[in-house]
Amino acid sequence: METTAKKFNVPLLLIEVIVILLGLLFLVPFYFLLANSVKSYSEILSDSAALPTAFQWSNYAEAWKATNFPRAFLNSFIITVISNILLAFLCSMCAYKMVRNNSLYNRILYIALVAAMVIPFQAIMIPLVQVVSGLGVMDSTAGLILAYLGFGAPMTVFLFHGFVKSVPLDIEEASRVDGSSPYGTFFRIVLPLMQPIIVTVIILNTLWIWNDYLMPSLILQDPVLRTIPIATYSFFGQYTKQWDLALPGLVLGITPVVIFFLVMQKYIIEGIAQGSVKG
């Protein structure tokens, strides 16, 4: 009884109003971005806080062409999807075997992976470019995906490792008795059980890879291969202070990931909470 009465008390309502105001304050940057993206240059300069008087949609058409947006989107999409699938697939296999087979090699590998989680990217970026070009995959999507597989492995294996430890052995033994091979046991029994952590891993890696700037900027040079962050960066360098072009470019750049977030919201929030428990 008391809880329903509490729902409408005054202090709670006051708190609600305060948080709503704070929420609006959080959204103000998006207002500035959207409102000014459809203004003419002189209108932006005269008052950037005002609502646009006439919508200049041609800004978007020009930014779309200048960033080569469809191409950049496709590149980002391909790199993110392939890196994610491979990371989830290979690292789940690796973590599974590391938990089930406590050999010396596996123990050393686990320690090395955990230790590598604190290596800042700047500490390996200089020789990494050398190694990647030594392998002949410099300036290619494949080279970039390879880099994400290696640099993403420590965290991804770590998350899977924590999860596999909580999977009971009994089910695996039962399937073994029923005549399943070790591979069959992993793919038919263990992998489906790992679904919650796979979702977490994919969400964390997607946010990282999609938004990453430095790695692609070092490995990719061909403008055709540009991902969204690099396309935006070079676009901004070219049109510095030409806000009527730069702002619609930014809107285009943030739209895919914001839509992805709004659609997948429930999983993203749960995935982050899950991931933090293991972190």
Next chain:
Amino acid sequence: MDHRKRSRLMQQFIFVGPTSLFFFIIVLIPFFLGLYYSFTSWNGISRHVEWTGLRNYLHIFTKDPSFLNSFWFTAKFTLFGLVLTNLLGFALAYVLTRKLFTRNVLRTVFFVPHVIGGLLLGFIWQFIFVRGFSSIGQATGWSFFNLPWLGTGGTAFWAIVIVFVWQNAGYLMVIYISAINNVPKSLIEASKVDGAGRFQVLRQVTIPLVMPAVTVCLFLSISWSFKLFDLNLSLTKGGPFKATESVALNIYNEAYTISRFGMGSAKAMIFFVIVAVISLLQVRATKKREVEL
């Protein structure tokens, strides 16, 4: 080799092999190569790599004010970044776990900046600091908005802090929300029956029980702010006059702007050691304060 042993070796190879290989190629080999380069005067292009011993390290600590400045900037930034994001993140979580009508919408609003990458956020805010603030300043006459936000070292520092907190508080909020929701209701009820006020419950029950989340959130916010790069690059490029150059950006500039790869590698190694030590100390310190139920 008997059949069984061979099959086990094959399994180990198939399951662990690919990840091991990628990890070796992309992380371990470059890491040790970098360690080697840090003792040379390599410029990134020439075939001849000259061994110079500890000269790079000595130079950094005695004759390179830019690195020490960037280090000082990063340390200060980390302090404010971590305190403010955690305070705001926890406060938001504390409020948004209560029975508010709009709490789900608000959780989304506070989280959304995090999904946009730091690079694009920096550009968005560059516009707001340069044009948006001055428009608000003209309309309201508040001097706060008329400051040269990206124009002086002092204000640019706070500009980056503001954007960083805006970007990351919502992420920490999500972690704190799940931790607060896991605090058993019965425990809170019991302490209320014992006569504890709201503030006392928060201090004596909720906070001790969410310490594992505090460990995680501190770890995340320290590592984000210590590795500050994208936001820094797009918002101020380290300027004005290198006043807001983070360590990560300083290393990047050393290597790619002035092509001193040996020196850049030495800085990167120092950076690695500092990040590793801080992470270890922090996790150790907060782990001690965690309470087991």
